[in-house]
Amino acid sequence: MSDSSLTIDNILAPELTLCRVAASSKKRVLEFIAEYIHQQDESLNDTDIFNNLVSRERLGSTGIGDGIAIPHCRLDGLDRVIGVLMTLAEPVDFDSIDNQPVDIVFALIVPKEATSEHLELLSQLAEKFNESSFCEKLRQCQDTDSLHKTMISNQN
Template structure:
């Protein structure tokens, strides 16, 4: 599994300020609709439903919201960099500025978990996160994410 397959360049965005987690999920739903043809309302509802089970902020300014949806054939991703960090209820109580959302088929099973592990490994890398935080161009952010995985596989 590769990030370059999970994440289309048009599913990478930068936002200045996000007023709430709910608003962020609305934006992620719009990205999923635009990039992958998903129903934005379904994506938003699924993200909120998953988040109600417990926050997906994993610490160090990173959140990995994820949801299962009908009508998908593969796991898909959306990445958002926030210029102003957002309180996300993360495990370390730090606000979040790097958000990688995953949308998986309802019956994806192990593929969903593999994608989550891949994204988690990528965003645990301090150097990768520093590069993401230093850039505001979506194309550059996509390149950083997809190159980070390539270089970590070579190691």
Template sequence: MALASILKPEAVKVFSAVSSKKRLFQEIGDLAQSAYGLDAQTTVDALLERESLGPTGVGHGVALPHARMPGLDGVVGTFVMLEKPIDFGSVDRQPVDIAFSLFAPEEAGVEHLKALALVSRTLRNASLCAKLRANPDPATLYTLLTESHTLAA
């Protein structure tokens, strides 16, 4: 599995003013709707429901919100960069400025976990995260994300 197979270029966005986790989820819902045709409100509700089980902030300014969604054929993702980090309730208490969201079919088992592991491994790379933070252009971010996996594979 490659990041390019779950992330479309049009599902990458930079936001200058997101003030809260809920607002971020609303932006992700809108992005998932425009990139993949997912219902924005259903997406937000699914993310909030998953987040209620425990925060998906994994540390070092990175969050991996994810949810299972009806009507999907495979795992898809969105990548969001925030110009101003927000509190996310992360394990290390650091504010989040990178959020890679994954959406999987309701019946997805291993595929969802493999995608989550791939994204987690990719964003654990400190030098990649530094490059992402230094390049606030969505096309550049997409290239960095998809090429980084190719190099690491």
């Protein structure tokens, strides 16, 4: 299987799609992502994931504007790309470039050596989230099932 076939729909599992999560801060959002990935795959250490996400945020916020954040990091020993999609019950401050609070979060955890895949997925995500009608659909989802379907349905 070639790495170029990585798309959002084949890295985002329904069980890593979370609707209307209650999180009070950016730190809590990142903790939640790390804990959730660990619950799905106990071989992955939630503290490592959290620390890597925080280190990446220190380089500059992954809040890309319009209420969207794409926190991402690389992880040693990971053999696949993991995506986590969350909508938040209440927007949180994410130090975004436009200073708007964030209520849609798509986290991307990639293997240490996956550079081109990483960039390709980030650009696919940015393109999708650039469409305000699509973001509006995500925000209207009331449950994880509809959120997952909406995220993967309009592949370009």
